Amino acid sequence: MAAISRETLLEWYRQMVLIRQFETQCDILYKEKKITGVYLHLYSGHEATGVGAVATLRPTDHVITAYRDHGIALARGMHPNVAMAEMMGKRTGCSGGKGGSMHLAQRDLNFWGGYAIVAGHLPLAAGIALESRYNGKDDVVLCFIGDGATNNGYFHEALNLSGVWDLPVVWLIENNGYGMGTPVEVASAQPELVKRAIGYGMKEGPRVDGQDVIAVYEAVSEAVDYARQHGPVLLESLTYRYKGHGVSDRSYDKMAELRDWQQRDPILILQRKLVEMFPDVEPELAQIERDVAKVVHDSVIFAEDSPVPTYEDLIRHVYVED
Numbered sequence: 001m002a003a004i005s006r007e008t009l010l011e012w013y014r015q016m017v018l019i020r021q022f023e024t025q026c027d028i029l030y031k032e033k034k035i036t037g038v039y040l041h042l043y044s045g046h047e048a049t050g051v052g053a054v055a056t057l058r059p060t061d062h063v064i065t066a067y068r069d070h071g072i073a074l075a076r077g078m079h080p081n082v083a084m085a086e087m088m089g090k091r092t093g094c095s096g097g098k099g100g101s102m103h104l105a106q107r108d109l110n111f112w113g114g115y116a117i118v119a120g121h122l123p124l125a126a127g128i129a130l131e132s133r134y135n136g137k138d139d140v141v142l143c144f145i146g147d148g149a150t151n152n153g154y155f156h157e158a159l160n161l162s163g164v165w166d167l168p169v170v171w172l173i174e175n176n177g178y179g180m181g182t183p184v185e186v187a188s189a190q191p192e193l194v195k196r197a198i199g200y201g202m203k204e205g206p207r208v209d210g211q212d213v214i215a216v217y218e219a220v221s222e223a224v225d226y227a228r229q230h231g232p233v234l235l236e237s238l239t240y241r242y243k244g245h246g247v248s249d250r251s252y253d254k255m256a257e258l259r260d261w262q263q264r265d266p267i268l269i270l271q272r273k274l275v276e277m278f279p280d281v282e283p284e285l286a287q288i289e290r291d292v293a294k295v296v297h298d299s300v301i302f303a304e305d306s307p308v309p310t311y312e313d314l315i316r317h318v319y320v321e322d
């Protein structure tokens with residue numbers, strides 16, 4: 001694979017720092033009750049998976065995920081103001097304030113959400129891919145899947161159908177070791193989740209180091225190329241979530257484990273690589289962090305200053321309008 005340019009690596013760094021700072025800010029806003037809802041699922045720790053995977057796509061390709069969706073939305077190019085306004089249930093949010101944290105979506109980015117029902121989005125991914133194949137397009141669907149979602153019936157239905165019809169889907173398992181508080185080995189008879197590809201007659205991709213954005217990019221690039229030309233691929237990114245399942249959950253007494261994973265923090269890994277490759281880069285990295293802090297700060301101001309949905313807004317989209 002051709003060497004990735006300094007400019008691209010810095011852009012990935014910016015996106016990862018943006019996701020981390022955005023999520024840290026959301027955690028604060030949730031505790032202040034400015035973001036409400038029973039859950040808030042943060043992407044902190046997963047940044048390299050979302051950024052590396054989404055970077056492989058063309059604008060015409062599609063992205064879909066579950067409820068841990070903020071980071072993926074930002075990686076796909078959603079404006080932080082629009083994302084933050086949605087978090088706070090404001091009218092200027094991407095879903096008009098009616099979706100909230102678990103339902104970020106933006107049609108012009110081909111970013112289809114944001115779903116709360118575990119694995120419920122997998123049949124939708126297959127459907128979007130069917131439209132692409134059926135209409136002779138070569139657009140690919142990138143579908144993020146939690147490890148816990150691989151034990152839901154939708155996983156079987158969607159992957160089987162994609163195998164039977166050679167649909168252009170990259171099924172990317174974000175294996176963060178847990179479904180809520182249950183470890184993968186306790187929930188899955190075959191904990192090497194990527195091996196399930198065999199059962200659906202599809203290409204088995206690698207188990208990639210999900211903390212290394214370059215490794216994710218390279219593995220998903222290959223999978224996207226294959227899906228575009230031939231059909232579905234299943235691959236797995238090994239990562240870790242820094243917070244509980246939702247921010248209000250206990251941390252399941254995994255502090256030692258958390259510290260181990262933080263030694264391999266995705267932002268730190270890229271930072272070290274950048275400094276090694278380009279010894280003069282440090283001031284640029286510091287500037288990126290300052291710029292991102294302002295962007296996140298501005299997104300909060302934008303969201304706070306935005307109006308809440310009106311009654312008319314609330315009932316719009318319930319029925320089809322002529």
Ligand SMILES: Cc1ncc(C[n+]2csc(CCOP(=O)(O)OP(=O)(O)O)c2C)c(N)n1
Nearest residue numbers: 068116117118146147148149176178179180
């Ligand atoms: C069909 C369904 N069953 C159960 C739940 C409750 N639930 C929400 S998240 C979750 C765990 C999913 O874990 P995983 O797929 O590994 O994603 P992660 O939270 O680790 O990103 C469960 C069981 C749900 N939302 N939908």
Ligand SMILES: [Mg+2]
Nearest residue numbers: 147176178179
């Ligand atoms: Mg999980």
